[in-house]
Amino acid sequence: SRVYGILSPFVVAFVIAFLLHTPMDWIEKTFFEKFKAKRAISIFVTYVIVTLLLAALIVAAAPQVAESVVSVGNNIPKYIQNITVFLENLTTQYHWDPAFMASVTETMNTALKDLSAFLLSLVPQLLNFSVSIGNFAIDMFMALIASIYMLATKERLVFQMKKILYAFFKQKKADRIIEIGQLANEMFSKFINGKALDSLIIGILCFIGMMFIYSPYAILIAIIVGVTNMIPFFGPFIGAIPSVMILLMVSPFDALIFCAFVLALQQFDGNILGPKILGDSTGLAPIWVLVSITIGGGLMGFAGMIIGVPT
Numbered sequence: 001s002r003v004y005g006i007l008s009p010f011v012v013a014f015v016i017a018f019l020l021h022t023p024m025d026w027i028e029k030t031f032f033e034k035f036k037a038k039r040a041i042s043i044f045v046t047y048v049i050v051t052l053l054l055a056a057l058i059v060a061a062a063p064q065v066a067e068s069v070v071s072v073g074n075n076i077p078k079y080i081q082n083i084t085v086f087l088e089n090l091t092t093q094y095h096w097d098p099a100f101m102a103s104v105t106e107t108m109n110t111a112l113k114d115l116s117a118f119l120l121s122l123v124p125q126l127l128n129f130s131v132s133i134g135n136f137a138i139d140m141f142m143a144l145i146a147s148i149y150m151l152a153t154k155e156r157l158v159f160q161m162k163k164i165l166y167a168f169f170k171q172k173k174a175d176r177i178i179e180i181g182q183l184a185n186e187m188f189s190k191f192i193n194g195k196a197l198d199s200l201i202i203g204i205l206c207f208i209g210m211m212f213i214y215s216p217y218a219i220l221i222a223i224i225v226g227v228t229n230m231i232p233f234f235g236p237f238i239g240a241i242p243s244v245m246i247l248l249m250v251s252p253f254d255a256l257i258f259c260a261f262v263l264a265l266q267q268f269d270g271n272i273l274g275p276k277i278l279g280d281s282t283g284l285a286p287i288w289v290l291v292s293i294t295i296g297g298g299l300m301g302f303a304g305m306i307i308g309v310p311t
Contacts, residue, residue, distance in 0.1 A: 008139065009139045009140075009142040009143045009146060010143070010146055012139070012140070012143035012147075013142075013143040013144070013145075013146035013147040013150060014147070014150065016143060016144065016147040017147040017150040017151050017154070018188070018189075018192075019192065019193075019196075020046055020047075020050065020147070020151065021151065021154070021189075022189060022193055023046055023049075023050075024042050024043060024046040024151055025042075027042045027045055027046055028042035031045075039151075039152055040152070043148060043151050043152060047148070060219075086252050162174075162178065165177055165178065184310075187310045188307070188310045191309065191310040192306075192307075192310070194277045195229075195230055195232070195306070196230070197277055198229065198269065198273060198274055198277045199226050199227070199229040199230050199235075200226065201273060202225065202226055202229045202236075202265065202269055202273070203222050203223065203225060203226020203227075203229070204222070204226075205265060205268075206221065206222040206225040206226065206262075206265060207219060207222035209261050209265070210222055210258075213247075213254055213257050213258055213261065214247060214251070214254045214258075217246060217247070220246070221243040221246065221247075221258075224239045224242055224243055225239040225240070225243060225262070225265075226239075227239070229269070230306050231293065231302070231305045231306060232289055232293060232309050233286075233289055233290065233293060234293060234305075236262055236265065236266040236269065237262075237266070239262075240258075240259070240262045243258065243262075244258060244259060284309060289309055292308035292309050292311065293305050293308050293309065294308075295308060296308025296309075296311070
């Protein structure tokens with residue numbers, strides 16, 4: 001873990017370079033093939049486009065996400081009252097056991113109060129968080145610089161890695177390692193790029209749907225669903241849980257509509273959109289998808305759940 005901590009900027013740099021390699025390669029071959037400095041121009045254009053897209057997303061989404069989070073925190077007492085009234089109406093209408101419903105209400109009230117206390121407890125930790133953000137910014141700056149070098153000299157780096165392999169292994173074994181590396185490159189490229197496009201489309205569709213269900217939290221919930229959709233199979237359901245909790249506090253009826261909407265969205269993604277974009281990019285049976293997500297998540301958290309399947 002100590003070695004990984006030291007080398008983490010270069011690991012991040014490799015991830016950035018790997019993700020940007022495909023668009024950079026396309027830009028280079030499509031627009032700058034005949035230019036003398038085609039690689040430098042292509043890298044510059046790629047990073048400018050990605051930076052502008054991220055900046056646009058942050059400018060458009062960050063204020064509304066922050067406002068949504070603050071709104072949820074400030075309105076917790078009101079949401080507790082809404083849930084209590086909703087449960088009381090159910091008790092009266094369907095003649096449920098009052099003692100049981102009182103227990104459910106108390107449990108939910110306690111959970112929401114604990115959530116409120118947790119949010120307040122985060123305030124003193126803002127200083128430590130700021131320091132962490134500073135360290136993260138420095139590491140990210142190093143990673144960006146290193147990723148540019150990796151993209152600029154990718155052919156030389158590959159050549160050097162091959163020289164190392166043939167220096168330390170017999171030719172047959174070195175050939176096999178290179179073959180596996182080429183397969184891994186193809187597998188990860190298809191899966192990660194395809195899944196990113198798939199998740200972007202699902203996030204946009206979720207945002208459009210949320211505008212009709214409960215627009216004040218549309219961007220927040222669309223981002224949650226879009227990001228978690230990167231996780232195969234379980235992604236839509238993992239993203240739906242916090243979203244349902246948010247809507248449940250506002251309006252149980254809206255939460256119920258959202259559940260039906262996410263189920264329909266997941267069916268559309270699983271049966272139409274996903275196969276169209278990804279195809280059979282891994283060829284894994286469903287049981288091995290479940291195994292890879294479980295093991296990947298246990299070892300590396302969210303990142304492990306994404307890379308578990310192509311691994």
